[in-house]
Amino acid sequence: MRLPLISGFSNKKPRASTVLTCYLRQCREPPWTSFFIKYNSVEDDQWGKSHFNWKVGESNYHILRTGCFPYVKYHCTKRQPQDLTIEDNFFRFIKVINLGIPCLAYGVAATFLIKHTEFVCTSNGKVEIYFLYPEDKGSKY
Template sequence: MSHFNWTLYSGANYHILRTGCYPYMKYHCSKRAIQDLSMEDKFFRFLKVINLGLPMLFYGLAAIHLISHTELVHLPNGDRVPIYFLYAEDKGSMH
């Protein structure tokens, strides 16, 4: 799925927009009310198919050289998963 709702146990809902960009996964997450995102999901899938995924392949290959920040997410089972960013997040930012 490319565009979908992700509802947490707390009741908060997020719209997730994601795509593969080899060797990474690119995503955008916005806290929003639940909506029917099926048309948008189909549209984004259609775009990926007609362009053969080439733009995201090139974006991912370029990202290998552009990524400058990594954070580790610690899972309950003790595993750690690296999350890569173009630049470090300003955690004190209000906007």
């Protein structure tokens, strides 16, 4: 049984897509960003997606996403929408034929390489996200 959170937020985990959207809004729709979220911090509602468009406010992002246990890794680049079906299927195929081993190795390595954390505010509370290094929030490119 989960205990209720004192802060007034729900005790349900936020969706990974919600954390993604909230972070991009929180950073005022940056031109790019790259971060990790721990699997146990979110409900993984984007499982199986590797390369896709994501609309936030006035911006569209090309999202490269991979599971790298114990994290989900997002790389987001502001770009015009385009059909990413072929790329998405290609990346998924590569992960399957490699049995996910490179993804697992990336997650283990990231555990040692992560140097910076931030919090994303969602309606379900704060979620900690992880970076290999701090990002320049004012960057135009």
